[in-house]
Amino acid sequence: ASAKEIDDKDHWYRxxxxxxRQxxxxIVEYAYQRTKNFERLAFLYLITGYMDKVGFMCKIAGQNNNLMGQFHNALYLGDAMKRVEILENAGQLPLxxxxxxxxxLTEIADRLAAELGENIPSLPEGKTRSLLIPPAPLTASGDWPLLRVMRGIFEGGLDATGKAELEEDDEAAGADWGDEDLDMVDASEAMANGGDGFDAEEGEANEEDGEEGGWDLEDLELPPEAETPKNAGNAxxxxxxxxxxxxxxxxxxxxxxxxAGEHAAAGNFDTAMRxxxxxxGIKNFAPLKPxxxxxxxxxxxxxRALATAPIIPVAVEKGWSESASPNVRGPPALVFTFSQMEDRLKAxxxxxxxxxxxxxxxxFLNILHTIPLIVVDSRREVDEVKDAMGLCYKQKNFATAEHFARMLLENNPNESQAKRARQVQQQCSGKKDSCELNYDYRNPFVVCGATYVPIYRGQKDVSCPYCGSRFVPSIEGQLCTICELAVVGADASGLLCSPTQLR
Structure with missing residues (x-):
């Protein structure tokens, strides 16, 4: 109805x-007719099996002097005689x-050969001839049946408020069976009209004048009443x-x-994501899907039971034993544990x-993505300065390298690391940086996770609600570049990773 009111070619096309697609x-046929897109319309008739309409489109193409469209439709129909006629009318006598x-088509070929005279084209010999015709559909198909499919939360994610984009349950679905699609009669209307809600013409007998349809009761071979036990109802x-x-x-x-980990183990992914x-404050759930x-x-x-019986799912509980009460259910057994995280951290x-x-x-990313789904009490954080020392030394930033070397020596490294740090400290002593750095080791700071600039104490910053990475204020509202999960600056209550936090 809206497309008819607008009546614009672009809107009909869209x-x-x-x-x-649906x-x-x-609707596709009507839209093609309104836009006079006869080529698409003919192909639509072909794939849906309406070959008589393809022939009608061939006639329309001939009336519009569209020789190419007419020839295409003749190919769809497999009509060789029609193709010869079209080629002859187009002046393509050799073809x-x-x-x-x-x-x-011997008679037509002889007539065309007489018109061509000496210009008769030669035909290849030794090749098997076959009729070029597309395979006919088994049956003419109508509209495809549609189901209401909710977009997966992994694909859709969550909106800015952290709520899932769920459809209303009472929203009417376009592909559902509606009352108008069913030949149903309202019982109240039927009774008001003096009927009983059944149509006699449809084969349902109205029980009028006390007559019963179907078999009579006396047609049933019932045993004598005396043989029926009196206490059958109490048996x-x-x-x-x-x-x-x-x-x-x-x-x-x-x-x-x-x-969240236990909700995911139960298969309730929606509530786990919420x-x-x-x-x-997690918004990007794609890394968490596996x-x-x-x-x-x-x-x-x-x-697996019998071959004809369905497979029986069994929930695996944590710490289950034979002496456990069947009425008391334990938490799910999770495949991710904190000891695994420690091993991965060492690696x-x-x-x-x-x-x-x-x-x-x-x-590190794997650890960050797994931590929200394990049941633990705490997690550890460690700093590294060895890589910074090596990078600064290679860039000839001697003063900064000396500072990092001194910091490394203060952390009781092993003998080889201490020896290397003393060498760096000795070579860099009394020298200046050749490349000026935006870094003041006298003032405590953290590094922005997106711009990699220092954020000194007292400066404004925003943080990731999950991994705690710090960012400059301009990064607020963007996806965290460290954990790749949460939104920088989002409001969050904090991770719940242990049942003891709920007591």
Missing amino acids: LGIEAL GNVG AYITAATHG LSVVFVAPPPGMPVSQIWTQKSSL LLSRQL LFLDLHMGSHSYL AYKATTEGKFPEALRQ
Whole structure:
């Protein structure tokens, strides 16, 4: 209706593209008709199986003197005689002769050969001839059935307020079955009209005048009434009634816990993301997707029963034992532990010491991405100055290198590191920097994680609510360049990584 009111060619074109993407053939056909896009319309009829309409489009192309469009439609139809006629009308007699001779149209080929005289083109010999025709669809297809699909939270992420972009439950879906699609009669209207809600013409008999449709009761071969036990109603039923299913363990996990890792293990990714957004200001969840999947798969086991029976999922609980009460459910068993983080941290330090900076960066990022999903009490932070000393020395910044060497000696390094630091301190003593640095080691500072400039004590700054990296105020609202998860300057309540924090 809106497109009709606007009646603009560009809007009809855009409507046709969107309708084609959703498989609404009727809207696509109407949009192509309004824009007179006959080539696309003919191809639409071809792929949906309406070959009679393709023939109609061939006639329209002939009326518009569109020889190329007419020839294309003849190819779609596999009509060799029509192609010969089009080529002959276009003055392409050699091509018309070849087409007629190739497809066995002997009479037409002889007539064209007489018109060509000595200019008859030669046909290749020894090649197998075949009719060029596209495969016909098995059936004429209409509109594609559509389902209402919610955009995944990993793809959509969260908005600026940290809430998921969820659709309203009561929002009408375009592909749902509507009341207007079903031939249903309101019961109140039917009773008001004196009927009983059934249409006799549709095969449902109205029970009028006390007549019953179908079999009569006397047609049923029932045993004599005397043979029926009097206490049959008090007898126990032999039919097994399955007990109602209990609450899934994964649902119990989400109800008892406010830890993001346990929600992810239960498979409730939406609430896990909301918790991380509220606690740490995280907005970019793409790096966490494989970790979420590992947590969920690692906390569940799957048992195969009979070949025709479905696979049975079993939740794996932390610290389960045979003596545990079946009515008390423990937390999920997580595949990520703090001891693993310690091992990875040592490996990252080793890679840094050996100069394998890409590997060290990968290890540190992996640790940062895993920490929000483990259940721990605390995490440690360590500073490194050895790399800064080496870089400054290579740039001939002797005074700064001497300062870093002195700092290294104060931290009780091993013998080889102490020897190297004393050599640097001895060579740099009394010399000045050849490259002026924006660095004053007398004034305490932190380095901006995005611009890499020092932020001295007393200067304004903003921080990442998750990893605590400091930034200059101009970076506020951007994604943290250190952890690549949270938004700089976002409000957050802090990480909950242990049940003891909730007591």
